Amino acid sequence: IRYRREEKNVDVKKKNVDVKKKSEEENVKNWTQLQKSEDVKTEAAEEEKRRREEEKRRREEEKRRREEEKCRREEERRRHEEKNIDVKNWRQLQQNEDVKNWRQLKKSEDAKSFTKPNWLKSCQLMPSRDCLSLFTPTRLEIQLQ
Incomplete structure (x- = not known):
């Protein structure tokens, strides 16, 4: 029991010291005001932490979206190049051979490559x-x- 009392006294002394230090820095008159000001500070710190995490998530999401967009554009460009090559080949073959449409060309190519x-x-x-x-x-x- 005596140990607990001493422990409480130590806590009270610490609180008093904190109040004295804070009263010099800020306008704190007693322990409850000190506790309220610290609660406000911790809430502000937690809010700042949440805001930073949200900002980080938003940046990562934006980065992921940019990467997806880049991949999509690259895929689209590659498909477009393939189509252009196919059209060039088709025009050349149309001039060289008597090919009337795309299906005939595909059939002739498939027959050749069998x-x-x-x-x-x-x-x-x-x-x-x-x-x-x-x-x-x-x-x-x-x-x-």
């Missing part, structure tokens, strides 16, 4: 009737040639 899959290549090594029939030209193909 490569046999691995399972068909194995058929060449061991020919059977089924595999041979896949690569023998049909009447229609012979007529077209």
Whole structure:
């Protein structure tokens, strides 16, 4: 019990010292005024901290938005370049070959770029009737040639 009393006395002494120091600096007359002024200061500090965190979040959000916009513009530019290249190729092929529209061009390019899959290549090594029939030209193909 005595220890608790001494502890309380120490707290009171500290409070009194704080009040004396504060009364010299500010217009504080007693402990309650000191406590109120400190509460106001801590609230102001917390508000400042919240404001800084909000500002930081806003800056990060803005940075993220700018990055997304940059990526989107880059993707759009790349797609646009691909389209331009396709159009240039189409015009050149249209002049070189008798290609009337884009679909015909795509079909002719797909036909040129056809490569046999691995399972068909194995058929060449061991020919059977089924595999041979896949690569023998049909009447229609012979007529077209």
